[in-house]
Amino acid sequence: xxxxxxxxxxxxxxxxxxxxxxxxxxxxxxxxxxxxxxxxxxxxxxxxxxxxxxxxxxxxxxxxxxxxxxxxxxxxxxxxxxxxxxxxxxxxxxxxxxxxxxxxxxxxxxxxxxxxxxxxxxxxxxxxxxxxxxxxxxxxxxxxxxxxxxxxxxxxxxxxxxxxxxxxxxxxxxxxxxxxxx
Amino acid sequence: xxxxxxxxxxxxxxxxxxxxxxxxxxxxxxxxxxxxxxxxxxxxxxxxxxxxxxxxxxxxxxxxxxxxxxxxxxxxxxxxxxxxxxxxxxxxxxxxxxxxxxxxxxxxxxxxxxxxxxxxxxxxxxxxxxxxxxxxxxxxxxxxxxxxxxxxxxxxxxxxxxxxxxxxxxxxxxxxxxxxxxxxxxxxxxxxxxxxxxxxxxxxxxxxxxxxxxxxxxxxxxxxxxxxxxxxxxxxxxxxxxxxxxxxxxxxxxxxxxxxxxxxxxxxxxxxxxxxxxxxxxxxxxxxxxxxxxxxxxxxxxxxxxxxxxxxxxxxxxxxxxxxxxxxxxxxxxxxxxxxxxxxxxxxxxxxxxxxxxxxxxxxxxxxxxxxxxxxxxxxxxxxxxxxxxxxxxxxxxxxxxxxxxxxxxxxxxxxxxxxxxx
Numbered sequence: 001x002x003x004x005x006x007x008x009x010x011x012x013x014x015x016x017x018x019x020x021x022x023x024x025x026x027x028x029x030x031x032x033x034x035x036x037x038x039x040x041x042x043x044x045x046x047x048x049x050x051x052x053x054x055x056x057x058x059x060x061x062x063x064x065x066x067x068x069x070x071x072x073x074x075x076x077x078x079x080x081x082x083x084x085x086x087x088x089x090x091x092x093x094x095x096x097x098x099x100x101x102x103x104x105x106x107x108x109x110x111x112x113x114x115x116x117x118x119x120x121x122x123x124x125x126x127x128x129x130x131x132x133x134x135x136x137x138x139x140x141x142x143x144x145x146x147x148x149x150x151x152x153x154x155x156x157x158x159x160x161x162x163x164x165x166x167x168x169x170x171x172x173x174x175x176x177x178x179x180x181x182x
Numbered sequence: 183x184x185x186x187x188x189x190x191x192x193x194x195x196x197x198x199x200x201x202x203x204x205x206x207x208x209x210x211x212x213x214x215x216x217x218x219x220x221x222x223x224x225x226x227x228x229x230x231x232x233x234x235x236x237x238x239x240x241x242x243x244x245x246x247x248x249x250x251x252x253x254x255x256x257x258x259x260x261x262x263x264x265x266x267x268x269x270x271x272x273x274x275x276x277x278x279x280x281x282x283x284x285x286x287x288x289x290x291x292x293x294x295x296x297x298x299x300x301x302x303x304x305x306x307x308x309x310x311x312x313x314x315x316x317x318x319x320x321x322x323x324x325x326x327x328x329x330x331x332x333x334x335x336x337x338x339x340x341x342x343x344x345x346x347x348x349x350x351x352x353x354x355x356x357x358x359x360x361x362x363x364x365x366x367x368x369x370x371x372x373x374x375x376x377x378x379x380x381x382x383x384x385x386x387x388x389x390x391x392x393x394x395x396x397x398x399x400x401x402x403x404x405x406x407x408x409x410x411x412x413x414x415x416x417x418x419x420x421x422x423x424x425x426x427x428x429x430x431x432x433x434x435x436x437x438x439x440x441x442x443x444x445x446x447x448x449x450x451x452x453x454x455x456x457x458x459x460x461x462x463x464x465x466x467x468x469x470x471x472x473x474x475x476x477x478x479x480x481x482x483x484x485x486x487x488x489x490x491x492x493x494x495x496x497x498x499x500x501x502x503x504x505x506x507x508x509x510x511x512x513x514x515x516x517x518x519x520x521x522x523x524x525x526x527x528x529x530x531x532x533x534x535x536x537x538x539x540x541x542x543x544x545x546x547x548x549x550x551x552x553x554x555x556x557x558x559x560x561x562x563x564x565x566x567x568x569x570x571x572x573x574x575x576x577x578x579x580x581x582x583x584x585x586x587x588x589x590x591x592x593x594x595x596x597x598x599x600x601x602x603x604x605x
Contacts, residue, residue, distance in 0.1 A: 016536060016537075017296060017297070017299075017536060017538055019537075019538060045426050046426065046541070046550060046567060047550060047552075047565075047567040047572075049539075049552045049565045049567075051554055051562070051563045051565075052563075056556065056562070057556070085535045086535070095537075095539075095552070097539055097550065097552070097567070101423070101437070107445075107541075109539060124203065127424060127426065128198050128203035128424045128425055129424060129426030129427075129572060130426075131202065131203045131204050131575065132571065132574075136571075149201040149202045150201075150202040150204075150205065153253075155252065155253035155256040155605075156253060156256065157253075164261055165260060165261055169261075171261065171262075171265060
């Protein structure tokens with residue numbers, strides 16, 4: 001029995017490479033963060049990180065990867081994966097890296113999963129420092145945080161279309177000004 | 183002395199603005215009674231340390247509202263790194279925080295090594311520490327030189343950049359590059375340490391304490407400097423923790439926390455150093471923390487150098503041929519080496535599936551690297567937890583109630599590098 005089973009919305013906790021990952025239900029993330037801060041002494045939010053798992057475990061088949069223009073030197077992976085990775089429960093993961101700062105320091109990653117059209121509660125009321133972290137995630141992945149006081153784009157211009165760190169957002173898709181092609 | 187005012191004691195309660203913690207709104211009553219002027223500070227202003235834009239509401243000299251606007255230097259490093267092989271990614275890392283470049287390189291390499299569960303030779307561990315500490319001094323010198331310059335102490339800039347030049351020369355001697363070295367490889371170092379380095383580095387270690395005394399003599403007895411930094415831009419410990427602060431900003435607010443000591447990586451548990459902690463949380467204390475850290479870093483460099491002198495002739499990179507290029511001369515005689523070389527150069531190495539979050543103490547604080555691997559030759563996701571990003575979040579809390587002239591001192595003292603903020 002780990003100390004994490006009492007976390008609100010606890011699904012499972014895993015230990016890998018010396019790091020603890022606690023998966024919690026999407027609806028309970030704010031309660032889980034408040035629990036970790038107040039009951040377990042995780043007093044600092046180190047950061048919030050999102051990952052898009054669209055296409056996870058589905059790389060090109062083993063063999064030569066060709067494109068319409070010929071071989072793409074930016075894609076040196078000429079072979080498929082040797083083993084298929086473990087499938088993920090949803091498209092996006094959100095990881096909250098918490099730190100118990102003190103004489104006996106510990107770290108944990110609270111993780112929750114959500115699909116493209118789902119939202120998650122903001123934790124700005126738990127940690128004010130979550131403000132920009134959540135805005136960055138919104139800006140890059142389009143994940144909406146309910147209850148965030150000022151959810152706007154942070155790094156990209158306000159009229160930008162698309163969410164750059166999503167896997168279906170193309171590289172080199174934006175027009176280059178003053179180029180030959182224009 | 184006693185020309186400068188006594189330091190103000192640290193405030194009670196919180197100064198974090200509500201409801202948005204990073205934006206200070208003009209209070210309604212000030213809007214009616216005061217003469218509010220909105221000023222755009224930046225994004226291209228010589229004292230914003232890069233392309234930071236501050237929208238400042240002024241009532242006379244007083245700052246009554248502020249919003250930091252970032253993103254002007256967003257280059258999509260994280261997206262780019264997803265397209266590159268693991269070792270091409272090393273080239274990207276130092277360009278993110280372009281002043282504390284060695285730390286970014288280190289944290290990325292450490293994260294990949296953690297996924298690979300790859301051991302590193304002793305010589306590489308100590309050389310990484312040495313370069314990381316030299317880089318810390320370099321970064322703090324740039325901070326000190328530019329911050330002092332902004333407050334009118336022009337000569338400090340030349341003195342700091344004189345010592346910075348020595349560090350860049352050392353870097354060039356070892357790595358061939360003055361900045362953005364790409365010297366750390368997954369598995370160790372790119373090249374052996376050149377013979378001449380030890381003596382040159384020793385000269386620097388012997389020289390640096392004197393230089394630090396000079397800086398202290400120039401600034402710490404300078405009334406203007408003291409008046410402009412003491413009691414300015416305060417942040418108390420609770421607010422600093424709530425706003426995810428780290429590094430010198432946190433230590434200046436009285437929180438005794440340094441990842442090198444409290445969650446040791448490399449061989450920091452085998453060297454002797456002191457963690458400076460100050461308690462007033464103002465611009466002056468942030469400057470003092472960095473001054474003391476330069477002295478401590480010089481001591482660490484000295485200890486690393488002694489250790490490395492005993493490790494001459496030892497390997498500097500691991501012998502795991504699945505990850506590390508074989509020595510050039512082997513390619514002429516060994517078919518196996520030729521195959522490894524070809525595979526590594528064309529396709530790169532594969533990293534087992536998993537996710538890691540590795541943190542180190544960069545010159546600016548907690549530099550984290552989160553990596554997800556799918557088991558292929560390219561990362562699935564790379565994310566950098568940038569200490570500068572967190573530091574700028576505290577701008578509104580620090581500026582709360584300050585004067586417009588202090589704004590420059592405060593933003594300078596948070597020591598944000600815009601490349602690191604925007605990534």
